[in-house]
Amino acid sequence: MIDYSIIGDIHIDERFLVELDLTFNEILGLGRSKKAVFLGDIFHKNRPTPLEVQFTLKWFKRFKEHYDEVIVILGNHDLYGGLQTTKIFQYLGITVIDKALWKPITSYGSLFFGHFFVAESIDNYSGATMSFKELEKQHKYVFLGHQHRFQEFSRTVYHLGSIRYVGFGEYHKPLPLGLKKIAQIDTKGELKFIALKSPYPLVQFNSAKELSNHYGQRSAIITDKVRIVYEDFDTYKNDINTLATLPYIFYEDIKVKLDFKNYNIVKNYNTTLNPSQLSTAEVVSKWLESIEDDEVKEILEKESKFLCD
Numbered sequence: 352m353i354d355y356s357i358i359g360d361i362h363i364d365e366r367f368l369v370e371l372d373l374t375f376n377e378i379l380g381l382g383r384s385k386k387a388v389f390l391g392d393i394f395h396k397n398r399p400t401p402l403e404v405q406f407t408l409k410w411f412k413r414f415k416e417h418y419d420e421v422i423v424i425l426g427n428h429d430l431y432g433g434l435q436t437t438k439i440f441q442y443l444g445i446t447v448i449d450k451a452l453w454k455p456i457t458s459y460g461s462l463f464f465g466h467f468f469v470a471e472s473i474d475n476y477s478g479a480t481m482s483f484k485e486l487e488k489q490h491k492y493v494f495l496g497h498q499h500r501f502q503e504f505s506r507t508v509y510h511l512g513s514i515r516y517v518g519f520g521e522y523h524k525p526l527p528l529g530l531k532k533i534a535q536i537d538t539k540g541e542l543k544f545i546a547l548k549s550p551y552p553l554v555q556f557n558s559a560k561e562l563s564n565h566y567g568q569r570s571a572i573i574t575d576k577v578r579i580v581y582e583d584f585d586t587y588k589n590d591i592n593t594l595a596t597l598p599y600i601f602y603e604d605i606k607v608k609l610d611f612k613n614y615n616i617v618k619n620y621n622t623t624l625n626p627s628q629l630s631t632a633e634v635v636s637k638w639l640e641s642i643e644d645d646e647v648k649e650i651l652e653k654e655s656k657f658l659c660d
């Protein structure tokens with residue numbers, strides 16, 4: 352018998368309702384449990400759209416029917432003007448915690464659920480200083496949301512990771528750091544992780560050629576979340592026209608990232624620049640000055656404005 356099902360950041364976003372429907376159905380198929388805990392960031396936006404609210408209420412009503420108790424802790428995305436957007440779930444009989452942590456006691460020890468980074472979080476961009484070891488010594492198991500990549504700090508302390516790919520910061524090779532999963536604890540206190548099959552994969556290439564080699568003759572709609580990262584200017588320039596004529600149907604726009612700050616601009620165009628002393632906008636503008644092809648320059652200027660903003 353499963354005691355706890357633990358589900359990381361879900362980030363409900365109206366662009367991904369089909370993916371979320373598939374993923375939630377898969378999670379329900381993984382069995383019932385006495386409790387289901389959501390680790391915060393229910394809504395992607397601080398101000399969810401009417402469609403997102405409707406979708407979320409529909410699903411949390413289902414979760415409430417499936418699990419004996421549903422608990423939702425506070426995530427940083429679930430606040431708007433000091434109000435907790437997920438408070439509306441209390442009318443569905445869901446336990447809404449108004450803090451980013453919850454610490455229940457069980458027969459096999461105390462559990463800790465939180466929505467924050469610790470000092471050792473791989474994506475700790477907010478400079479958290481508390482070590483996971485502080486939590487480890489006090490609790491049987493610790494599950495943290497907030498970070499979208501899975502991370503095992505020890506056999507009992509984890510960032511569970513989001514249930515779907517929210518951004519390319521989660522791109523990670525090799526797996527399983529990049530895999531999406533949920534956790535279950537049985538009534539004896541045994542923990543297991545279950546990898547999800549439904550989330551749309553993140554895929555990354557370094558050229559249009561790599562992309563077409565990967566998808567071959569594919570004519571069906573591609574739901575993968577795709578990004579092409581250009582590491583040098585020439586490849587990007589040669590690819591610009593090809594990109595518009597790729598014979599594929601993507602569910603979502605493919606993303607293009609220009610990542611030649613270190614490889615190209617500083618090294619090849621102005622050796623007196625020290626990249627660590629310049630803002631991205633400054634580096635890009637220096638580099639734009641050095642481009643001779645006017646048409647390309649104009650395109651890049653537009654894009655760089657967007658990228659640097």
Ligand SMILES: [Mn+2]
Nearest residue numbers: 360392497498
């Ligand atoms: Mn999140």
